[in-house]
Amino acid sequence: NLSEKLDSVFKKLRGHGVLSEDNIKQTMREVRLALLEADVNFRVVKEFVATVRERAVGKEVLKSLNPAQQVIKVVRDELGRLMGEGEENSLDLAARPPVAIMLCGLQGAGKTTSCAKLALQLRRQKRNPLLVPADIYRPAAIDQLKTLGKQLDIAVFDSQPDRDPVLLCEEAHRYAELNGYDTLILDTAGRLHIDEQLMDELVRIKASLQPREILLVADAMTGQDAVNVAESFNAQLEISGVVLTKLDGDARGGAALSIRAVTGKPIKLVGMGEKLDALEVFHPDRMAQRILG
Amino acid sequence: LSSSQNIDEDLLEELEEVLVTADFGMQTTMALMQSLEKRIAAGEAADPQALRGLLKDEIRQRLRLEAAPLDLERSSPFVIMVVGVNGVGKTTTIGKLAHQFVSQGKTVLLGAGDTFRAAAAEQLTVWGERAGVEVIRQESGSDPAAVAFDAAKAAAARKVDVMILDTAGRLHTKLNLMEELKKIRRVLDRELPGAPHETLLVGDATTGQNALVQARFFQEAVAVSGLALTKLDGTARGGMLVAIGNELGLPVRYVGIGEGLEDLRPFDPDLFVEALFE
Numbered sequence A: 001n002l003s004e005k006l007d008s009v010f011k012k013l014r015g016h017g018v019l020s021e022d023n024i025k026q027t028m029r030e031v032r033l034a035l036l037e038a039d040v041n042f043r044v045v046k047e048f049v050a051t052v053r054e055r056a057v058g059k060e061v062l063k064s065l066n067p068a069q070q071v072i073k074v075v076r077d078e079l080g081r082l083m084g085e086g087e088e089n090s091l092d093l094a095a096r097p098p099v100a101i102m103l104c105g106l107q108g109a110g111k112t113t114s115c116a117k118l119a120l121q122l123r124r125q126k127r128n129p130l131l132v133p134a135d136i137y138r139p140a141a142i143d144q145l146k147t148l149g150k151q152l153d154i155a156v157f158d159s160q161p162d163r164d165p166v167l168l169c170e171e172a173h174r175y176a177e178l179n180g181y182d183t184l185i186l187d188t189a190g191r192l193h194i195d196e197q198l199m200d201e202l203v204r205i206k207a208s209l210q211p212r213e214i215l216l217v218a219d220a221m222t223g224q225d226a227v228n229v230a231e232s233f234n235a236q237l238e239i240s241g242v243v244l245t246k247l248d249g250d251a252r253g254g255a256a257l258s259i260r261a262v263t264g265k266p267i268k269l270v271g272m273g274e275k276l277d278a279l280e281v282f283h284p285d286r287m288a289q290r291i292l293g
Numbered sequence B: 001l002s003s004s005q006n007i008d009e010d011l012l013e014e015l016e017e018v019l020v021t022a023d024f025g026m027q028t029t030m031a032l033m034q035s036l037e038k039r040i041a042a043g044e045a046a047d048p049q050a051l052r053g054l055l056k057d058e059i060r061q062r063l064r065l066e067a068a069p070l071d072l073e074r075s076s077p078f079v080i081m082v083v084g085v086n087g088v089g090k091t092t093t094i095g096k097l098a099h100q101f102v103s104q105g106k107t108v109l110l111g112a113g114d115t116f117r118a119a120a121a122e123q124l125t126v127w128g129e130r131a132g133v134e135v136i137r138q139e140s141g142s143d144p145a146a147v148a149f150d151a152a153k154a155a156a157a158r159k160v161d162v163m164i165l166d167t168a169g170r171l172h173t174k175l176n177l178m179e180e181l182k183k184i185r186r187v188l189d190r191e192l193p194g195a196p197h198e199t200l201l202v203g204d205a206t207t208g209q210n211a212l213v214q215a216r217f218f219q220e221a222v223a224v225s226g227l228a229l230t231k232l233d234g235t236a237r238g239g240m241l242v243a244i245g246n247e248l249g250l251p252v253r254y255v256g257i258g259e260g261l262e263d264l265r266p267f268d269p270d271l272f273v274e275a276l277f278e
């Protein structure tokens, strides 16, 4: 792992004062490799290493930490900071009900499952959520959300696949108002960020419902493409946060850093399994540790 | 790529970036760059154009597979078990395959082997309707091995040409779920000796280096015999196919290029390599 690799780079340095340019060069190479092996985007790694190198050069080698640990600390601190340590990342539901939360993202990322998980979480927080199936394209997508709602005993708006998704969301909003639901969770169809028509659909849903939260749902195993997707969704929708799914796997999850670097938006929730209670708060420091490997 | 007149550090870094951002992964990228530098030192490339040609050649070698289509005549019924992690496109790919086989004059039967995920059987049933083929299913929550058994039995009784069994998405790290997959495979073999004749691992082009880990685990657990890569209609390049091809030598059967019934193509290694540099 990175800690061991840096240890071997610094084997001869213990107690020698300032980190030299040459130690730094070698260690930055190891850090760069570790991040690229974790699927962090090429350009994001370039910028990250430049920042860390600046912080590490000239740093006094503390008596209490050996140089490898010192560099690791700089890396981990900067990584944690980038991941959002100390930042507010709770859901913003401070609006006149019914408050809308829109989930969007690429095909298969885990949106529908995350909508159900979120509904359960909100109900446990004493809210009264309404699940809204707005995916009219994928076979049985509406059935999928209705089935999940039934499992949780949470209301699901009776969407039909022959209705326009924007109209469905508007009808659901009216229905929520009339029936006392305070939160709308909009499950949208998976789509490519390069699909103009479908991206425009999201823009129209946003314009009409003015969701308090627009969450990009992203798969933790996503590779280099994460920057393209996140940049595009953010540019077209101004997302408010990210849900990172399938973190119960063994992907290093570098996509999280890529997404943070290009959007600056908080990772608010993480999916830790297929069960509906597998939704957790995001821990920036834990993610930093995981990415470093 | 660089408009530089000769091969320099900038061009090499540019090539490295092309490989990494196409999700070739660090192992493969470094191996490719090393091979390239050796060949440059041996005077094999005089200019950037020639260098690009060398790189494509190196990639093709690592991909070490010709397009390897399925030989459905090998067995009747020919059983395909479709596996992979969550959300990669297994169910959709099965719908497309059914349509393709039907248009080739084959009779097809589908098995709704995902008895776990909400509305999974319903989803496959719609695809069956679109392709004009029947779907064998049971109640949600039933034993997937029981559906495998039913589907195999029905395939034999009806003398269909192809039976495709859908399975629930599962992370390769969930050992109990991988055991379940092994059990399904045993049930198929018991009911139709030699089945499954193809164990198709479906992967997502947007996946990074975890794709190789997935392939290793699934290969080890259920003897994967072919790959399908989906979502190549997006901006992801699917470069991990090269690492998988190099290490496991798995034939790539199909690529998914969209969400419609017709959006499946046989894998073309030359097109794939060309697209990497677009």
Ligand SMILES: Nc1nc2c(ncn2[C@@H]2O[C@H](COP(=O)(O)OP(=O)(O)OP(=O)(O)O)[C@@H](O)[C@H]2O)c(=O)[nH]1
Binding pocket: A106, A107, A108, A109, A110, A111, A112, A113, A114, A135, A138, A141, A188, A189, A190, A191, A245, A246, A247, A248, A249, A270, A271, A272, A273, A274, A278, B086, B087, B117, B169, B171
């Ligand atoms: N292991 C694991 N699986 C997950 C997680 N979140 C979702 N899944 C699974 O991922 C697959 C896809 O989930 P969906 O909710 O259907 O994804 P989606 O984004 O709605 O898909 P589309 O609507 O087709 O774009 C399903 O098999 C889910 O059970 C997670 O956190 N961990």
Ligand SMILES: Nc1nc2c(ncn2[C@@H]2O[C@H](COP(=O)(O)OP(=O)(O)OP(=O)(O)O)[C@@H](O)[C@H]2O)c(=O)[nH]1
Binding pocket: A107, A108, A138, A190, A192, B084, B085, B086, B087, B088, B089, B090, B091, B092, B093, B114, B117, B120, B167, B168, B169, B170, B230, B231, B232, B233, B234, B255, B256, B257, B258, B259, B263
């Ligand atoms: N753009 C694009 N989308 C695809 C492709 N293949 C599948 N999809 C979409 O990916 C999403 C997931 O597809 P599924 O077939 O449900 O995936 P799965 O592997 O069966 O998912 P689980 O059973 O939940 O593990 C759906 O929205 C599909 O329409 C493809 O080639 N291109």
Ligand SMILES: [Mg+2]
Binding pocket: A111, A112, A113, A135, A141, A188, A189, A190
């Ligand atoms: Mg969905």
Ligand SMILES: [Mg+2]
Binding pocket: B090, B091, B092, B114, B120, B166, B167, B168, B169
């Ligand atoms: Mg499926």
